[in-house]
Amino acid sequence: DMAELLDLDATLGATVLADALDAAAAVLGTEPRSIVDLGAGTGTGTLALAGRFPEAHVHSLDATASMLDHLTASAQTAGVGDRVTTHLTDLDGDWPAVLPEQVDLAWAALSLHHVSDPARVLRQAYGALRPGGVLVVTEMSGARFEPSDLGSARDGLGDRVTAALAAHGYPVTAEWTTALGEACFAPVERHEMSFEASATTAEGARYLAIQLSRNRDRIADDLSADDLAALDAVILALGAGSSEVRTVSGRVVWVAVRPLDTMTHEGADR
Numbered sequence: 632d633m634a635e636l637l638d639l640d641a642t643l644g645a646t647v648l649a650d651a652l653d654a655a656a657a658v659l660g661t662e663p664r665s666i667v668d669l670g671a672g673t674g675t676g677t678l679a680l681a682g683r684f685p686e687a688h689v690h691s692l693d694a695t696a697s698m699l700d701h702l703t704a705s706a707q708t709a710g711v712g713d714r715v716t717t718h719l720t721d722l723d724g725d726w727p728a729v730l731p732e733q734v735d736l737a738w739a740a741l742s743l744h745h746v747s748d749p750a751r752v753l754r755q756a757y758g759a760l761r762p763g764g765v766l767v768v769t770e771m772s773g774a775r776f777e778p779s780d781l782g783s784a785r786d787g788l789g790d791r792v793t794a795a796l797a798a799h800g801y802p803v804t805a806e807w808t809t810a811l812g813e814a815c816f817a818p819v820e821r822h823e824m825s826f827e828a829s830a831t832t833a834e835g836a837r838y839l840a841i842q843l844s845r846n847r848d849r850i851a852d853d854l855s856a857d858d859l860a861a862l863d864a865v866i867l868a869l870g871a872g873s874s875e876v877r878t879v880s881g882r883v884v885w886v887a888v889r890p891l892d893t894m895t896h897e898g899a900d901r
Contacts, residue, residue: 632841634673634701639838641675644826644882647769648675651884652683654822655736655767658886663687663735667759669722669752670742674702674715680738681711688714690730694721722746726755733761740769744805753807753814760889766816771802772823772881781876782868783861789876791858792843795850807885816887824882830874839876840869 641648663684668677671691681689689711693699699717706715718729723746737756746752756766776789796802811819830836843866851859868874 632845634698636838636841636845637673637675639828639834639841641673641679642834643828643838644880647824647826647882647884648679650822650824651740651767651769651886652679654820654884654886655738655765656683658820658888659736659765661735665730665732665734666690666736666738667692667730667734669726669737669739669756670745671702671717672698672742674698674705676738676740677702677715678705678709678711680736681706681714682709684736687735688716690734691715691717692720692722692726692729693717694719722752723748727759730759733764734759735761735764737764737766739767741771743768743807744770744803749805749807750810750814753810753816757814757816757889762889763891764889766811766885766887766889768807768811768885768887770805770807770883772804772825772883774802774878774880777877777879778875781862781865782874783865785858785861788858788861788865791854792846792850792862795853796846798853799849801846801849802880806883811885811887815890817890818888820886822884822886824884825879826882827877827879829877830869830872831877833872835877836869836872836874839874839878840866842878843869 666680666687666689668691671677671693677689677691706712720726720729743749779789780786781789828835828838830839
């Protein structure tokens with residue numbers, strides 16, 4: 632269900648993705664010819680990048696073979712398979728070595744917080760980009776559920792679910808503005824965005840059902856028996872199409888440039 636959740640996130644968050652692509656294009660100024668998708672997952676970013684930039688070849692990197700298989704099939708279906716190359720590689724390793732040349736655009740959507748040394752990956756991204764190239768980083772910035780009882784008639788259930796998840800570190804959020812500057816990117820733009828998923832649509836209901844089902848096991852010991860029973864009823868209602876729950880998911884998008892004058896910037900990993 633993780634692959635399905637990622638695909639649904641792409642469908643529901645299409646406006647955020649489109650705005651991030653537009654922001655990258657505006658800073659680049661010219662059409663990119665070579666792109667790397669760092670932590671490509673099921674291929675949401677890869678397909679969007681290939682579609683938005685029809686002259687570009689996209690190198691999609693991920694450490695999970697099944698994700699790359701899913702991505703390859705999706706790229707073929709979308710008619711962009713000839714412009715996508717997958718690489719089974721770990722972002723904690725020497726991933727720039729798989730790239731045939733410096734790239735115009737690097738894309739890291741909800742992936743940077745997974746690596747053990749983000750500062751090193753940012754330096755590697757700096758080195759992998761041509762002077763004037765652009766790195767786009769996307770992270771979550773929190774989420775909220777409405778109504779507060781999740782339609783369960785248990786006051787504040789949604790708030791208690793959110794608080795329990797936060798205590799376990801979910802959703803994972805990160806702030807990269809300073810780190811991007813320390814990696815010698817300049818300028819660095821920061822954009823706040825969000826999208827809504829509503830159970831009044833089939834995609835929204837499925838998205839919420841998977842999300843709450845996955846998180847239920849994480850927080851089972853943090854909720855009362857009554858809250859847990861109510862949450863189970865909410866999940867059943869989502870599956871039955873009889874719920875009106877909605878969530879608003881925040882995103883932060885950074886658009887960072889490797890300066891054209893790179894003579895004074897040293898120490899980037901390649």
